[in-house]
Amino acid sequence: MKLVILFFFTLLSLFGREAITPILPDTNLNSQKITLGKKLFFDTRLSENNTIACASCHKLSEGGDDNLQFSFGINAQEGNINAPTVLNAVYNFRQFWDGRAKNLQEQAMGPIENPIEMGFNFPDLIVKLNKTEYKNLFSHIYSEGITKLSITDAIAEYEKTLITPNSAFDKYLLGDKDALTKKQKEGYELFKSKGCISCHNGVNIGGNLYSKFGVVENSKSKSLGRYNITGKKRDIYFFKVPSLRNIAHTAPYFHDGRTSSLKKAISIMAELQTGRFVSEEELKKIELFLHSLSGELPKDGVIYVP
Ligand code: HEC
Ligand code: HEC
Incomplete structure (x- = not known):
């Protein structure tokens, strides 16, 4: 019984932890x-x-x-x-x-x-x-x-110095609960409940796994993605899940730059990757949440050096 309870609490603590972590600069650079x-x-x-x-x-x-x-x-x-x-x-x-x-x-x-x-x-x-x-x-x-x-x-x-810490969302993760607006917090909840976070997680909110582009519906991609490297059929249309940090500044989106609208990119994702219906109102909230992922950008010449 004790073991079962222990297991239960271990699970709780695992799920309680945020799947996204803030950027903490590496001070060990040359x-x-x-x-x-x-x-x-x-x-x-x-x-x-x-x-x-x-x-x-x-x-x-x-x-x-x-x-x-x-x-x-x-x-x-x-x-x-x-x-x-x-x-x-x-x-x-x-x-x-x-x-x-x-x-x-x-x-x-x-x-x-x-x-x-x-x-x-x-x-x-x-x-x-x-x-x-x-x-x-x-x-x-x-x-x-x-x-x-x-x-x-x-x-x-x-x-390695080209990192963008101190985004509103990172501040939120580090305990400043006012760093996000009400709508952005709702957007974050949707990001989790609609399943975006299953692929976009970790410190880069992406960048840590491969996924098929077009899980639920065909992405009509011209590039075969990882298949070109491995030659394995199961890698057709697989791409590295991109980071969503600073996504408001990096249009056009997707490996083929098929859209410049962030809202459109979110609706493409909802359709192709999750198959879940996302209303116009929800799209807006997720977009506002994604805006909170913009960190301190290095200005040309003046870079962030820890
Ligand atoms: C002519 C435009 C161009 C130039 C010049 C260029 N890049 Fe890129 N870079 C790209 C493109 C396009 C890709 C994506 C290629 C792909 O994935 O097949 C890329 C990918 C990258 C990536 C991978 C990022 C990721 O998330 O996978 C890094 C890092 C990068 N470039 C750094 C550099 C560095 C360093 C140089 C100079 C030595 C450089 N690039 C020069 C266009 C360029
Ligand atoms: C099953 C994994 C998976 C899920 C779930 C998923 N994504 Fe993605 N996401 C990807 C992959 C893979 C790409 C890159 C596709 C490509 O360009 O080939 C991507 C690309 C993106 C891009 C464009 C990034 C860029 O730099 O071009 C955005 C924005 C995005 N996703 C947001 C979302 C949102 C919001 C959700 C939830 C509605 C979501 N994703 C759900 C895997 C996923």
Whole structure:
């Protein structure tokens, strides 16, 4: 009997705990690498013809993405997948929509060599950077000098600072019950009761699992998602569940940027993922709740460094 009661209380405490946790800055970062990584992130010399930087598609003052359906890379070439935000990307369990990079460092190797993004290659980039001020800057931090690993390590260290703490919702989670309006609190309750939280949870309110886009109804997606990486049928239309932090600033939405309206995005989710009816009034409340997920954005040049 005692065991049963104990089990009951363990369950209670588990369910009582919020499934979403606030951002608590990591103070254990290397400031020299951050400064170097920041310089690299904004430097167009990392592209083959000196026109595109990471920051060209990930504009920090605009929510960490480019507000376009598809990005434009080198020589005005258009991509075919929506750029996610770099803000809080450090909290994602994998990087890219299909999760093909295991962390920020591995991710950063992608765009530099992507022919329609920065269109360069590491051997030539290293030769190029060694003729510049970077030669000294790297040698002060990395004994091996400029390499593919040191370039991407510095960029990744900088990206770890691109977090957005102190959103109204985080304040609420940390005990300030007035940080949300009445409607936002109702929106949060709906977010839970309609089942959104089953996929969008954890510190990033997403970013910690894969899910099919179109659980209840076909999403009519052109991209097959994770299937392209694994070749397994069960991965067709599976994508990394995106973070909902700063979602008010990162339109257009979904991997194919199919809508720029946040309300529309919520109704698409209700229809395709939960199959539950959500009234106009409820949509508005969920939208207001999602607005409470906007944190302190790093302003261009002035970033949040713990
Ligand atoms: C031409 C536009 C463009 C440039 C330049 C670019 N990115 Fe991206 N970035 C994207 C797109 C598009 C994706 C999504 C690609 C995918 O998932 O297949 C992406 C994905 C990412 C992600 C993954 C986020 C997530 O939630 O999965 C990170 C992190 C990132 N980029 C950082 C960088 C860094 C660092 C650089 C510079 C080395 C860079 N990007 C350069 C467009 C760009
Ligand atoms: C079964 C898992 C699941 C459930 C439940 C779910 N989502 Fe999603 N959500 C996803 C996935 C996967 C995507 C990305 C789909 C894509 O673009 O391929 C997504 C994308 C989104 C986006 C767009 C994010 C962006 O950056 O483009 C929003 C907004 C969103 N969801 C809100 C909600 C809301 C609100 C609910 C509840 C009504 C909900 N989701 C329920 C899995 C889920």
